[in-house]
Amino acid sequence: MRTRPAFRFWHRWFGILGGAWLILLAITGCAIAWYDELDGLLNPDLRHAQIVSGQPAPIDAVVASAQDALPGFEPNNILLAQRPDRTHWLLGRQTIPDGTARAVQAFVEPASAQFAGWRKSGAISLHRHHLPDLLYGLHTDLLVGEIGIIFVGLLSLAWLIDHFLSLPLAFPRLKGALSAFRVGGHAGSLRQLWDRHRASGLWLWPVTGMLALTGVTLSFPMESREVVETVSPVSDRLHYAMEERGPPTNPIGLDAAIASVTEDRAQVHSVRPHPEVGLYAVRTFDTRDVDNQGRLWTYVNMETGKITAQRHDAGENAGDTFFIWQYALHSGHAFGLAGRLLVTLAGLVTIYLGISGYRLWWKRRRRIGQAR
Structure with a gap:
């Protein structure tokens, strides 16, 4: 041959x-x-939360706690704790006094909204706070x-x-x-x-x-x-095609946006503010999910609290189905x-x-x- x-x-x-x-x-x-297991093992001070009975703190209070501890911090993704012994995980940018911005991750107790700590995103360091992200960066882009x-x-x-x-x-x-x-x-x-x-x-x-x-x-x-x-055909997430406009002057809170979507906060994976289009994207778990990421996106108007659009990552086409499986398969989730x-x-x-x-x-x- x-x-x-x-x-x-x-x-x-x-x-x-x-x-x-x-x-x-x-x-x-x-x-x-x-x-998540590695991060929790290495960084219990950031990832572990006290288990307390009763209603969890409002998400607006969680964000306010992070902003008090990190002046100039604006979250662009609030990942809600999926276990009672885990903290909420807020990803965003902090504008520091000299006018420059840095990507940071903040961690807040779900029950008390007490600030647990923070770390810089993408830091090249062998410190235990940064080691999980260092490994992730090496795997995706070799840093x-x-x-x-x-x-x-x-x-x-x-x-x-x-x-x-x-x-x-x-x-x-x-x-x-x-x-x-x-x-x-x-x-x-x-x-x-x-x-x-x-x-x-x-x-x-x-x-x-x-x-x-x-x-x-x-x-x-x-x-x-x-x-x-x-x-x-392959469709995009809806906010990609929305017309940009100025952020609303008097937006509703995150808890009101979540309440517009579901009464059960346990169904919420994360919330992403999109002030550039005047919407919150509330991600919830759905029977069509193929992993643990909460693939149903519901868009809530920041001013009125009304649902304006909804899309699941599985879409309606074979192309969307193909792409929703890519991360799920690669990660094993x-x-x-x-x-x-x-x-x-x-x-x-x-x-x-x-x-x-x-x-x-x-x-x-x-x-x-x-x-x-």
């Missing part, structure tokens, strides 16, 4: 050049699959911004291509194909190392292939959208605990594939050198 040497050449050099980067992405991916996103996207695309080109290498012939899923050879032999490399890759091939594909779509959302639109465990296992296997691939290359290189 003439193409087999070309496939082997690709697989070898993709592994040599991209293996170390894949190992880094796999390590960080395994960690951030458990982002270098747009160039890093492009690199991660291209690496994911090459990895996806490698998934298909490596199959003919794993199955040189259909007869006896099942043996590719087994490990033979004596301990420490090159044969055993190769069998383990091949078998571990084959067993998790569907999962790692999914991670490669979703890595491409998450890194290149606009380009992916253009590709998908050749097959099915699509299937709850089992999904995150499977994504973590795939990450560990990817680490092993990278290390064993380098070992195979080095051992074969040494064997060729000794033969000469």
Whole structure:
């Protein structure tokens, strides 16, 4: 088969050049699959809340508490605590006295609206407050911004291509194909190392292939959208197309906006103020959700409190359905605990594939050198 040497050449050099980067992405991916648990473990002062019976504090009081502690802070996303032992998480920007702004995250107790603490978003630091975000940044853009996103996207695309080109290498012939899923050879032999490399890759091939594909779509959302639109329409979040106007002079509070949408605050995932279009976007949980993000967006007029529009991320087209699954699958949240465990296992296997691939290359290189 003439193409087999070309496939082997690709697989070898993709592994040599991209293996170390894949190992880094796999390590960080395994960690951030458990982002909330890791953040809570490292930063109980920020993430843990006292469990108190009775009604929780109003969200307006929560925001006011953060603004009192951080003068000049304006939240653009208020994520409500989904567990009684967790704090509310407010993301936004703080304008400091010298006129510059910085992205910050504030944490507030749900029961008392007491300010728990804050941290700077995107800080490159090994301090425990910043370590979860550091790992997240390494995974998404290698901490270098747009160039890093492009690199991660291209690496994911090459990895996806490698998934298909490596199959003919794993199955040189259909007869006896099942043996590719087994490990033979004596301990420490090159044969055993190769069998383990091949078998571990084959067993998790569907999962790692999914991670490669979703890595491409998450890194290149606009380009992916253009590709998908050749097959099915893709709709935007509604506020993207709304006409901008000045912020309202006397807006209703966040609690009033939530009350316009639901009487059960436990159904609310988050609230996003959009003063540029005069609306609050209240995100709530819905039966159409495919993860834990609260995918139903309800837009509430900041002045009147009336609902003006509503859209679920699943949309009405196959293209919308495709995109709602991308983050859910990549993070593992699509299937709850089992999904995150499977994504973590795939990450560990990817680490092993990278290390064993380098070992195979080095051992074969040494064997060729000794033969000469």
